Amino acid sequence: xxxxxxxxxxxxxxxxxxxxxxxxxxxxxxxxxxxxxxxxxxxxxxxxxxxxxxxxxxxxxxxxxxxxxxxxxxxxxxxxxxxxxxxxxxxxxxxxxxxxxxxxxxxxxxxxxxxxxxxxxxxxxxxxxxxxxxxxxxxxxxxxxxxxxxxxxxxxxxxxxxxxxxxxxxxxxxxxxxxxxxxxxxxxxxxxxxxxxxxxxxxxxxxxxxxxxxxxxxxxxxxxxxxxxxxxxxxxxxxxxxxxxxxxxxxxxxxxxxxxxxxxxxxxxxxxxxxxxxxxxxxxxxxxxxxxxxxxxxxxxxxxxxxxxxxxxxxxxxxxxxxxxxxxxxxxxxxxxxxxxxxxxxxxxxxxxxxxxxxxxxxxxxxxxxxxxxxxxxxxxxxxxxxxxxxxxxxxxxxxxxxxxxxxxxxxxx
Amino acid sequence: xxxxxxxxxxxxxxxxxxxxxxxxxxxxxxxxxxxxxxxxxxxxxxxxxxxxxxxxxxxxxxxxxxxxxxxxxxxxxxxxxxxxxxxxxxxxxxxxxxxxxxxxxxxxxxxxx
Numbered sequence: 001x002x003x004x005x006x007x008x009x010x011x012x013x014x015x016x017x018x019x020x021x022x023x024x025x026x027x028x029x030x031x032x033x034x035x036x037x038x039x040x041x042x043x044x045x046x047x048x049x050x051x052x053x054x055x056x057x058x059x060x061x062x063x064x065x066x067x068x069x070x071x072x073x074x075x076x077x078x079x080x081x082x083x084x085x086x087x088x089x090x091x092x093x094x095x096x097x098x099x100x101x102x103x104x105x106x107x108x109x110x111x112x113x114x115x116x117x118x119x120x121x122x123x124x125x126x127x128x129x130x131x132x133x134x135x136x137x138x139x140x141x142x143x144x145x146x147x148x149x150x151x152x153x154x155x156x157x158x159x160x161x162x163x164x165x166x167x168x169x170x171x172x173x174x175x176x177x178x179x180x181x182x183x184x185x186x187x188x189x190x191x192x193x194x195x196x197x198x199x200x201x202x203x204x205x206x207x208x209x210x211x212x213x214x215x216x217x218x219x220x221x222x223x224x225x226x227x228x229x230x231x232x233x234x235x236x237x238x239x240x241x242x243x244x245x246x247x248x249x250x251x252x253x254x255x256x257x258x259x260x261x262x263x264x265x266x267x268x269x270x271x272x273x274x275x276x277x278x279x280x281x282x283x284x285x286x287x288x289x290x291x292x293x294x295x296x297x298x299x300x301x302x303x304x305x306x307x308x309x310x311x312x313x314x315x316x317x318x319x320x321x322x323x324x325x326x327x328x329x330x331x332x333x334x335x336x337x338x339x340x341x342x343x344x345x346x347x348x349x350x351x352x353x354x355x356x357x358x359x360x361x362x363x364x365x366x367x368x369x370x371x372x373x374x375x376x377x378x379x380x381x382x383x384x385x386x387x388x389x390x391x392x393x394x395x396x397x398x399x400x401x402x403x404x405x406x407x408x409x410x411x412x413x414x
Numbered sequence: 415x416x417x418x419x420x421x422x423x424x425x426x427x428x429x430x431x432x433x434x435x436x437x438x439x440x441x442x443x444x445x446x447x448x449x450x451x452x453x454x455x456x457x458x459x460x461x462x463x464x465x466x467x468x469x470x471x472x473x474x475x476x477x478x479x480x481x482x483x484x485x486x487x488x489x490x491x492x493x494x495x496x497x498x499x500x501x502x503x504x505x506x507x508x509x510x511x512x513x514x515x516x517x518x519x520x521x522x523x524x525x526x527x
Binding site for chain 2: 086087089090093094099100109111112113115116119
């Protein structure tokens with residue numbers, strides 16, 4: 001259940017917003033001032049921060065908001081105005097608030113705001129969902145879907161031991177053998193609404209509703225040797241589709257702003273439509289020696305150049321203009337991912353995950369060894385964060401590739 | 415693939431909108447902006463065909479830019495997305511100049527004929 005941190009000094013208003021949020025299916029955390037809110041943010045990292053313009057004491061709401069955004073740059077912030085003032089609302093938007101709410105509050109006014117904010121939390125910043133509001137389901141359809149879901153849950157529980165083989169290699173990690181041998185890129189991406197339509201559902205945020213569950217992303221893996229990108233179903237990781245690239249296969253991939261971006265084996269960036277063939281619509285030479293990984297932080301695309309030992313930050317324009325280049329403080333950056341508050345890289349030489357300061361990526365905040373990659377049995381290639389766990393892919397000499405869900409969670413590294 | 419007629423800027427610009435002097439106003443974001451039009455994302459419901467936008471593009475301010483509402487649709491979150499056409503020639507020219515300046519610095523170029 002998405003968590004909303006409500007920071008309102010007045011207890012009655014705070015309770016009013018809490019009740020509203022809970023009625024809409026969100027978990028509500030409460031704080032009456034900045035220090036207590038900061039404590040909650042650091043401990044639990046809610047999905048959305050909702051704070052009132054009337055902020056007790058110093059600093060002001062705007063200053064406090066800015067300082068929070070420096071520490072949690074990808075946390076959506078909604079500001080509650082004391083009165084309806086469009087000019088004031090625009091000022092807060094310019095400071096980085098996602099949106100503002102004016103009194104009186106109701107589910108009609110607050111609901112859309114929270115829905116959009118919860119969807120944005122994470123690595124994909126897309127203010128607009130392409131889909132129109134879907135037609136309401138008939139009662140019969142709802143009953144059928146509910147019945148099917150119950151059966152599915154019962155089936156999963158009873159057939160748990162028959163899931164696609166997962167080898168438990170540590171106390172909570174899990175490993176899957178892939179049907180191909182050289183996985184080099186990993187990303188969570190959209191699923192098609194229905195096979196045959198050729199259209200993808202836009203990526204949506206985590207949702208506890210059946211609709212949200214249906215929209216949850218698939219796992220996409222690039223395999224340079226078979227010149228393909230593979231899409232796996234999130235529920236059981238079964239292979240759903242393979243996209244073959246006859247010329248210049250992809251080595252790494254990332255979803256950003258409604259498109260798929262890849263870097264090819266020969267060092268070219270390509271932008272793909274999210275259609276049935278992943279049609280490439282642009283292609284240009286990537287900077288640097290050997291780009292091994294791509295990651296999207298919600299605003300910028302990042303690449304890790306294992307040859308030059310640098311991380312690059314790219315503007316999301318047609319040429320992926322390089323905004324900055326940062327020397328990698330670890331060994332060999334094989335992949336990069338974001339968890340909403342920090343950058344993480346998969347270091348192939350240290351066989352570890354490195355946590356970087358998002359505002360100063362040259363600084364390593366923490367390191368977590370990955371025992372699965374120690375001893376060089378596997379070469380790590382891709383990294384993704386699914387909101388709860390890190391996933392990586394690895395190559396093994398003479399054997400099939402592997403997909404690993406790691407026991408380590410970002411929370412352990414805070 | 416058909417290319418766009420006008421160069422576009424894709425940024426989520428905060429914008430203040432009003433339906434006229436003393437009329438309803440609100441706020442939102444411009445999802446994209448070109449010299450001829452824009453897409454406005456807002457929770458407010460626009461009741462007229464004409465809307466006036468105020469926003470800043472880098473250091474340049476555009477005040478009460480008169481636009482015509484060409485399209486409206488609601489997204490799944492409950493926000494409204496309005497397709498707007500800029501109704502003032504002088505504003506279009508100014509906007510085009512500013513957008514070209516921004517985009518040429520970012521490495522993008524060219525307006526298709």
